[in-house]
Amino acid sequence: MEELPEDMDALLEEYGRNLRLGRNRSAHTVRAYLGDARSLLAHLYARSADSAIRELDLTLLRSWLAAQSARGAARTTMARRASAARTFTAWLTKTGRLTADPGLRLGSPKAHRVLPAVLGRQQAVGAMEAAESGAAQHDPMALRDRLIVELLYSTGIRVSELCGLDIDDIDRERRLVRVLGKGNKERSVPFGGPADAALGDWLRFGRPAFVVAASGRALLLGRRGGRLDQRQARTVVHEVVSAIPGAPDMGPHGLRHSAATHLLEGGADLRVVQELLGHASMATTQLYTHVSIERLKKVHDQAHPRARG
Template sequence: MSSHAKRQEPGEVPARLAAHLDAYAEYLSLERGRSEHTVRAYLADARSLLAHLAAASPDADLEDIDLRALRSWLSAQASAGVARTTLARRTAAARTFTAWLTRTRRIPRDPGVRLVAPKAHRTLPAVLRQGQAAEAMQAAESGAAQLEPIAVRDRLIVELLYASGIRVGELCGLDLDDVDLERRVLRVLGKGNKQRSVPFGAPAAAAVDAWLTSGRPALVNERSGRALLLGRRGGRIDQRQARSVVHEVLEAVPGAPSLGPHGLRHSAATHLLEGGADLRVVQELLGHSSLATTQLYTHVSVARLRAVHDQAHPRA
């Protein structure tokens, strides 16, 4: 390190390194088709790595990103108490970044191919029991009985999330044309801009019909566009609002765990498997790229079966 080098502030990325991030963002968005949320996360990880590199050596350049630097970056985060699941995700992000640096000839070789992610401890997600899910849907339906537009919308939110198992971002992104009420099918744009069709049942269809008949028309205005779900001011509902709705509905169910929209997704997947659905069918419904992700729900079902067995069997 030169004696006249500027002292690097923690978290600061020198302009010569930060200059590459715009091109990386464009690659993630246009070539890889990553969502806006994923692009932000990957950029944040790349920026963190570059800041760590510069803090260790202010004169460092991209070619100084080697396996030792990558491991040092992850080690610093582990020492700061970052969860193993987060470290595993950031390892994948680092490998994506170094692969791009290599492919665009910004560095001569890819050190990320030898970077091993710490094994994440996968915890079983909390889910509703089937009776609790039924109570939650009844609570939402009772609230909508007075035909107040927001209550009618809130019923539709919980019904569709549980009926279809879609992600909250997918729900909020639905347009009117994405709902085939006659066939009871949603057209969903998922991760990586992958489109899939997801069926829903008669109760959710009734909630859709009520919303289109007596809910949405009361809120629609010039801001609404083709959005299916609207906020009080007529614009497309955002994920934060949808999460608040789910939490409020589940608070009315005695003994139910505190869950958000993803908890309803977990519950839908678990109840499908408990009802005998094929694992690969559930994978397709949820939009999982890997069957291993869907298999987590088989562990949830087995764990619940074991709990019942331990409680009920005389020789458990």
């Protein structure tokens, strides 16, 4: 971590408090924005030990981004850092540290849209069946792992949302799960029969084997009875999917991508998928239409006698 003068460290502490108060930013976003602000100040300080905040101008912002690019930062990372810099300079201007906001004229590198890896339908079925087979003997850990992959694929929820679920968030009668998503926005997402069966087995035979006083109402538990963490969930998904021949390497987000793609391929309306996934913007959901089109083209190329030549 870059060494900065005490006054700059104090400034960053104040900025961090401001970030935590506004816009319901996640802890991960706050850490990223603070890290970018620290890097920017270090770039300013490296120019001269006597540098002051008021010297932070558009030229310096651009040279900082150029230095990040020279170190091999990806375009998506560059775009995020430009956004973080604009947020920082806007705050500096608002609090009177800058007389004019140089971030207003700072452009962002356009991030390449990377089509997410998804499972084929039969691969997804194979992964779910493998998890079900592993849980056939009612081993508590296998029951939990089966529920993890079934819920992620059936609902398309984020891994953070999965790990945050409590027992009371599940309505088995209506097959709905209540999810607290980004920005503390709540939504209800349906789940299917196989996920319900996995849920029933976990609650009856699996969860009681892990429960301790500190478990509370957490739905999914780790080995020691605490709430399941995201790292454990990623390991489970990776192990289940990696056993399927030809399946791409993926974690929980890959199951979310797969669920969205298969919904659209099955005829689901784009706005319905947007609501199910909890996307604030339709543009995010539209990425999955490109995935579906790419998969359609691939199948056409392989299957149609006049596709090549």
